[in-house]
Amino acid sequence: MIQAGGQCEERLVNSMASSMTNSMDKGFVLDLTISVVSALHLGSGQADVNLDAEVVHDHCGVPYFPAKRLKGLLYESAVEVMEMADASGQVLFGLDELNTLFQHGVSGEKQLIMHNFYLPGYQQDRQGWEYLQAKYPGLINARDVLEEYTSIRYQTSIDKATHTALDHSLHNIRVVEAGCCFRGSIQVVNGDEQDRAILALACRNLQYAGGKRNRGLGRIECRFDKMDEVIRCAVKQVRKA
Numbered sequence: 001m002i003q004a005g006g007q008c009e010e011r012l013v014n015s016m017a018s019s020m021t022n023s024m025d026k027g028f029v030l031d032l033t034i035s036v037v038s039a040l041h042l043g044s045g046q047a048d049v050n051l052d053a054e055v056v057h058d059h060c061g062v063p064y065f066p067a068k069r070l071k072g073l074l075y076e077s078a079v080e081v082m083e084m085a086d087a088s089g090q091v092l093f094g095l096d097e098l099n100t101l102f103q104h105g106v107s108g109e110k111q112l113i114m115h116n117f118y119l120p121g122y123q124q125d126r127q128g129w130e131y132l133q134a135k136y137p138g139l140i141n142a143r144d145v146l147e148e149y150t151s152i153r154y155q156t157s158i159d160k161a162t163h164t165a166l167d168h169s170l171h172n173i174r175v176v177e178a179g180c181c182f183r184g185s186i187q188v189v190n191g192d193e194q195d196r197a198i199l200a201l202a203c204r205n206l207q208y209a210g211g212k213r214n215r216g217l218g219r220i221e222c223r224f225d226k227m228d229e230v231i232r233c234a235v236k237q238v239r240k241a
Helices: 006-019 021-026 067-087 095-102 122-135 142-149 193-205 227-240
Strands: 028-036 111-114 150-155 171-176 181-189 220-224
Touching: 028 193, 067 095, 067 111, 067 193, 095 193, 122 142, 142 150, 181 193, 193 220, 193 227
Parallel strands: none
Antiparallel strands: 028 181, 028 220, 111 181, 150 171
């Protein structure tokens, strides 16, 4: 799910979580925090006459980190870790194990489940924004809420000959400011310690997300409880082998 769907999404998430309860005794749940280190642009693909690139946000205007995008980033990060280990003559995990975990062309009993990641206190804040927008529609709208969490960055291209700005090169994008964080969980049904280690290594290696990374945007940190301990155990097992 890329877009948040308010109460409908919340009911769906709760229903799916409830249906997986009996299966989770054979897996695990990781409570993950994504910290925004430098301004982050998670593009929505939307724009208007005043803004060239909007960020993803819910119907109230609160930004969030799409689960589908995070899952793709973690997979790419895990591939990088695997390739770096292979280059050093070590084997942390194989491509088959990685594809099974992320269900890339593989179907089976193992499932990796995650939902959109939100700002701390999102559920309560969303209800508050919904109430205010319904009661004072002429005073508060989704754009007003979005501006509480974000800012606009401007950029232009420079003419190398004249060292002045090129005509019609001014662009702007909305970004989530550094210091924010998004929280959520990753469930792995029928997962094992190897899967936990893959996710720990992928989280540690994942350092950038979103657009304009070459302009210094998108630096992030992903962490869950005891992540460093999981990584140390994984590396120790490789050294023993």
